[in-house]
């Protein structure tokens with residue numbers, strides 16, 4: 001698989017009658033890494049959920065590798081190459097780690113599970129443990145690994161570091177960088193840990209009440225502390 005570009009144009013979406021996203025447009029070249037930033041409640045999760053086909057879209061389009069996904073069901077989007085790791089870390093608590101990974105194979109040979117273990121050796125150590133017995137970090141690894149086994153060409157990650165210890169965050173960010181550096185995946189990362197997201201990404205957008213209020217490179221954002229303070233509510237980056 002090679003990474004595919006993601007193009008979002010004039011996207012407006014929400015939940016039932018509640019509009020959250022308004023005319024959001026951006027594109028991510030094949031193999032690039034985009035950080036989506038913003039304070040709580042600004043629409044980051046809604047953006048990823050909309051790309052994945054899990055909200056109500058009012059207008060605009062979503063193209064992956066040139067194919068228009070906008071009217072497809074979420075399962076068809078996944079088959080088209082879209083991988084979505086939601087904030088909720090959806091794993092099956094009563095299945096073992098290995099059984100959870102089988103679910104992600106989607107017809108691939110069982111030997112492909114070794115790819116997941118290479119990426120996250122911790123999962124191999126815990127392969128006979130139930131999902132419910134895993135730590136938050138291990139659940140995140142499992143949730144990510146299961147999605148990766150489907151060989152997505154665009155990967156959406158929603159706050160993967162939430163609630164995790166710094167050492168686990170570092171481990172995850174190294175794994176995400178390895179995934180992105182192979183040129184096999186375009187990655188969109190929503191993250192509250194701004195510095196981790198900027199260290200990872202080559203471009204960033206900031207959402208403010210469902211609209212893109214700023215976009216640029218991590219270096220440009222670091223050089224604009226007034227933007228960081230106004231749109232992200234923090235005193236500066238280091």
Ligand SMILES: Nc1ncnc2c1ncn2[C@@H]1O[C@H](COP(=O)(O)OP(=O)(O)OP(=O)(O)O)[C@@H](O)[C@H]1O
Nearest residue numbers: 015018020038039040041042043044045046047192
């Ligand atoms: N299922 C839903 N039904 C109605 N409104 C919702 C729903 N989910 C989110 N919202 C609203 O949509 C807006 C954007 O929420 P969203 O979760 O996308 O923001 P966010 O930037 O990801 O926030 P956070 O950083 O806290 O996760 C909020 O006002 C929220 O209350």
